[in-house]
Amino acid sequence: MKIGVMVQEGPYQHQASDSAWEFVRAALARGHEIVGVFFYTDGVYNVNRFMNPPGERVIGKRWSELGAQGIPLVACVTDSTYRGITQEIAVPNAKISGLGNLAEFIQQADRFVTFGD
Amino acid sequence: MEHGEPRGEPSGAPPRKVLVLMRKAPYGSLYNWEGLQVLLIMGAYKMQGLVDIAVAFVEDGVFAITQGQDPSSLGMKAIAKTYPALPDFEVDRFYVDGQSLADRNLTLDDLVIKPEILDAAGMARLLAEQDAILPF
Amino acid sequence: MLFTVNKSPYLRGNLEGCLRLAPAGTPLLLYEDGVYAAAAGTRVEGLLRQALASHPVYAVEADLKARGIARLIEGVRVIDYAGFVELVEQHPVVPWL
Numbered sequence: 001m002k003i004g005v006m007v008q009e010g011p012y013q014h015q016a017s018d019s020a021w022e023f024v025r026a027a028l029a030r031g032h033e034i035v036g037v038f039f040y041t042d043g044v045y046n047v048n049r050f051m052n053p054p055g056e057r058v059i060g061k062r063w064s065e066l067g068a069q070g071i072p073l074v075a076c077v078t079d080s081t082y083r084g085i086t087q088e089i090a091v092p093n094a095k096i097s098g099l100g101n102l103a104e105f106i107q108q109a110d111r112f113v114t115f116g117d
Numbered sequence: 118m119e120h121g122e123p124r125g126e127p128s129g130a131p132p133r134k135v136l137v138l139m140r141k142a143p144y145g146s147l148y149n150w151e152g153l154q155v156l157l158i159m160g161a162y163k164m165q166g167l168v169d170i171a172v173a174f175v176e177d178g179v180f181a182i183t184q185g186q187d188p189s190s191l192g193m194k195a196i197a198k199t200y201p202a203l204p205d206f207e208v209d210r211f212y213v214d215g216q217s218l219a220d221r222n223l224t225l226d227d228l229v230i231k232p233e234i235l236d237a238a239g240m241a242r243l244l245a246e247q248d249a250i251l252p253f
Numbered sequence: 254m255l256f257t258v259n260k261s262p263y264l265r266g267n268l269e270g271c272l273r274l275a276p277a278g279t280p281l282l283l284y285e286d287g288v289y290a291a292a293a294g295t296r297v298e299g300l301l302r303q304a305l306a307s308h309p310v311y312a313v314e315a316d317l318k319a320r321g322i323a324r325l326i327e328g329v330r331v332i333d334y335a336g337f338v339e340l341v342e343q344h345p346v347v348p349w350l
Contacts, residue, residue, distance in 0.1 A: 111346065
């Protein structure tokens with residue numbers, strides 16, 4: 001099955017990003033295709049490559065590793081611009097791009113799941 | 118449009134049914150505004166026959182469409198003003214939960230648009246029809 | 254439809270709100286702070302029992318464990334993330350966040 005995901009909250013402050021990551025990993029383990037993860041609103045902070053929590057899970061890196069497996073990771077360009085997130089400071093395998101990507105993911109997906117507050 | 122134009126190819130498949138589900142109040146958080154941006158982009162995809170788009174206002178989401186909003190003292194954009202313009206962007210299916218209106222002492226006359234009022238069963242049917250529900 | 258609820262029932266009305274709209278038989282998934290509703294002997298036990306009377310109710314194990322919730326209301330089905338995915342395979346999601 002093809003599954004799309006949206007993350008609407010930033011890392012650490014809210015559990016949404018962790019839940020989404022666990023969900024995506026479990027979906028992959030069950031043989032599903034993740035058509036994309038769209039980071040929207042404060043969710044765009046998930047792709048900040050400068051996250052550096054001492055002795056903790058590095059949420060940006062975790063997403064980047066999923067991106068390396070071929071899962072499209074897109075942070076909304078408008079929300080990124082609002083928050084000072086640019087392609088230069090995004091983790092590898094994450095793209096700063098338009099809301100049209102969200103529409104594309106929805107169009108491709110059999111199921112769509114949103115994690116947020 | 119800053120978000121870019123649809124790139125998807127019409128596949129001949131029926132359009133995906135997408136519902137923006139507004140349940141949060143405006144201004145206290147940005148969610149309504151972000152939901153509006155999604156409605157605008159989905160309107161562009163609807164023009165291509167790729168999606169079908171509707172919006173439902175439930176619980177505090179009904180506060181997004183009340184008349185008399187003026188956030189100028191907050192330095193924020195007036196969100197409600199955008200809703201009446203949505204049909205120009207191919208978004209013209211508006212629904213509101215009647216109980217949520219009544220709970221807040223509101224009627225259709227208090228709103229900037231005239232959504233179709235649904236009872237609980239009607240709202241449940243609307244939710245059940247969707248391929249994707251996007252909460253804001 | 255699969256209604257997903259991630260808010261504590263003490264602080265927020267999410268569980269009550271989705272119960273008003275979810276047709277009988279529709280599954281509910283509690284995760285994140287939503288799992289507090291599954292604890293036995295609380296003020297909101299009646300609400301969850303009402304939910305269980307007409308819906309399958311699931312709670313995510315990792316979220317229960319993280320919060321130290323051990324004594325659950327009878328009938329709540331504990332699932333892992335694979336179980337979450339399985340529910341999504343069967344039902345489109347209605348995120349009641």
